[in-house]
Amino acid sequence: MIVAGEASGDLHGGNLVRAMLEIDPDLSFYGVGGKKMQTAGVELLADAADMAVVGLTEVVLKLGMILRVMRRLKSSLAKTPPDLVILIDYPDFNLPLARAARRRGIKVLYYISPQVWAWRKDRIDIIRNAVDRMAVILPFEEEFYRKAGVDVAFVGHPLLDEVRRKYPRIAALKRFGLRDEAITVAILPGSRRSEVERLLPEMLRACRILTEKISPLQFVLPLAGTLAPDFVRDILRQFPIRVNVIPDEIYDVIAVSDAAIVASGTATLETALLETPMVVVYKVSGVSYAVGRRFIRVDHISLVNLIAGRPVVPELIQDDANPERIAAEVRELIARRGKAREMKLALAEIRGKLGTPGASRRTAQIACDMLNN
Secondary structure (H helix, E strand, C coil), rough: CEEEEHHHHHHHHHHHHHHHHHHHCCCCEEECCCCHHHCCCCEEEHHHHHCCCCCHHHHHHHHHHHHHHHHHHHHHHHHCCCCCCEEEEHHHHHHHHHHHHHHCCCCCEECCCCCCCCCCHHHHHHHHHHCEEEEEEECCHHHHHHHHCCCCCCCCCCCCHHCCCCCCCCHHHHHHCCCCCCCCEEEEEECHHHHHHHHHHHHHHHHHHHHHHHHCCEEEECCCCCCCCHHHHHHHCCCCCEEEEEEEHHHHHHCCEEEEEEEHHHHHHHHHHHCEEEEEEEECCCCHHHHHHCCCCCCCHHHHHHHHHCCCCCCEEEHHHHHHHHHHHHHHHHHHHHHHHHHHHHHHHHCCCCCCCCHHHHHHHHHHHHHHC
16 A cells, blocks of 8 residues: 655655566555556555645545545555555655554555654654654654654655756747746746645736836746646636746756746755745645644744755745735845855755655665565
8 A cells, every 4th residue: 555645745656666666566556646656556546636735724624535535545454454555744644544554563664754853743653653664855854763763764855866857948948938038937836726726826916026027027837737727727817927837847847947936845845956046935824824833843944944954045934925025035036146146056055965866766675675574
């Protein structure tokens, strides 16, 4: 069984399944994921796109469906127990599933750690008692888990194998219908409907402000695989801004952009690895934010700043994630070339902190060793 509840988990899960099948072609997989895991050979019992949520209020709206999927997975643990359960991030769903597997004596591998080092550290006790092995992807996580008595291995970050451009700059611009002489701003509003509904309008209002200050200017939006094109276009139609929507080519879109407006999450790290200057935005419901402020114990919300250990990219959180502030920060990156160059140099250092390529292969070997021992 393999379970991933979000777009980034689907990507890494798909790569992990392929790597495991290279080691042992006779393996079979079922669980929760998206198109990438399905293409890799996973029989899906539920689609990750339907389960992705941000914040407490979003969880409430999808709770019935999430509980139905949980019951189905737990039932499969009892009726046809798998030899191994692989869980990818998505902790509020996956940790209870880990406990259910442990009660039935089924081995559990957790790939891509919940951010227990940032908030709700009490979850470390659940992990220690319910997870057989952790495969972590951030360098500081290995020591954190080892001190807590968890069997852990740092496997490097899987994005090191993924994030690369396919086309030279001029070819990519032509492919995306963009002009070389114009300044290009990428819009990355997230991969979940709820966060796109909340963030994309604010980003588009910021773009409207930028068009009044800077010319020539063009906007491009790489469409996440978890989002329906019509859903995004319905939002875009409400604003008098021309935005090129490009499906399935996120890395080349980011690479040709002079600056990016990015929803906090995995996309900030992808943008960093392509060394594109960015502004990070984060906004959830008022209830979710109020609760989160009481428990979060880190100085930064973006993975880029967390890994760097210092402020490298601006973070606009909640009320600060408004059109005026977003536009002002992007304008700084465009108008002040020295600031953009300084950020690009800092982003280049991120890669060296993430280990070496081959995370999927190393994790696959751990999983296969668990199956064979």
